[in-house]
Amino acid sequence: MTGSVLADAALFGVLGLLIGSFLNVVIHRLPRMMERQWAAECAQYAQDTGLAAGGQAAAPAEPFNLMQPRSRCPSCGHEVRWYENIPVLSYIGLRGRCSGCGTRISARYPLVELATAGLFCACAMRWGWSFTTLAWCGFSAALVALTLIDWDTTLLPDDITLPLLWAGLLAAVAGWTAVPLADAVVGAAAGYLSLWLVYWGFKLATGKEGMGYGDFKLFAALGAWFGWQALVPIILIASVIGAIVGIAMKLASNLREGKYVPFGPFLAGGGLAAMLWGPGHIMQTIFSTLGL
Incomplete structure (x- = not known):
């Protein structure tokens, strides 16, 4: 080095x-x-x-x-x-x-x-010293803030999620994320719609809301930053970590009123993991862990 x-x-x-x-x-x-x-x-x-x-x-x-x-x-x-x-x-x-x-x-x-x-x-x-570094630093800072705000309040403010989404699309235009603009746009749309469909499917089946609209917007932002190909690895790692934390909190009787755990922190964790190690490496790790 x-x-x-x-x-x-x-x-x-x-x-x-x-x-x-x-x-x-x-x-x-x-x-x-x-x-x-x-x-x-x-x-x-x-x-x-x-x-x-x-x-x-x-x-x-x-x-x-x-x-x-x-x-x-x-x-x-x-x-x-x-x-x-x-x-x-x-x-x-x-x-x-x-x-x-x-x-x-x-x-x-x-x-x-x-x-x-x-x-x-x-x-x-x-x-190194580049606009790409500045872009990903801004991405990291936004996810740190969103993680703790959602954990404390179950809110994912539009004041952060929407600028993060637009910043991902603009970073794709500028070439700072190595994600083609078309992939970023499709990623944003697919990220939002996928969780929107899960939300409505769960609500129609149970009559309850399993997540908030802020989660849709955050996943859309991650799709804009990484492209649609990264959505599956990110949601997988977020779901696995979320399930582990949720089970641990339930066993320790630490679940808050309503017995829920906000999903935003785990989506953010999946986004940071994708930034640090790459979506492909995440998938390889998951498959290796499962013995596939």
């Missing part, structure tokens, strides 16, 4: 740490921003239709987005200073506790930063 490759990997690793720190904000705030938007729309509808008491408009809420307000400790309200927000290092320096009240800080924050850095390093080591 040459020095230039290591230098690129180190540089993208640092970038990954910084992006991972921002992803922690996205993971925490984006679902709450969506809830606030829904509440505001409901309040506006109630006002417009005369359902609101006295027809009074709700008082404007304080700004809440990815930039405002400044990050604070949820326990004591201590505002996080810049030197307390350095990826990984600040967590180590603070010994995993708030400097204001001593409340323990979740280890997930540095783990997200390290995971993003590791994915960015892997992209740089594979593709």
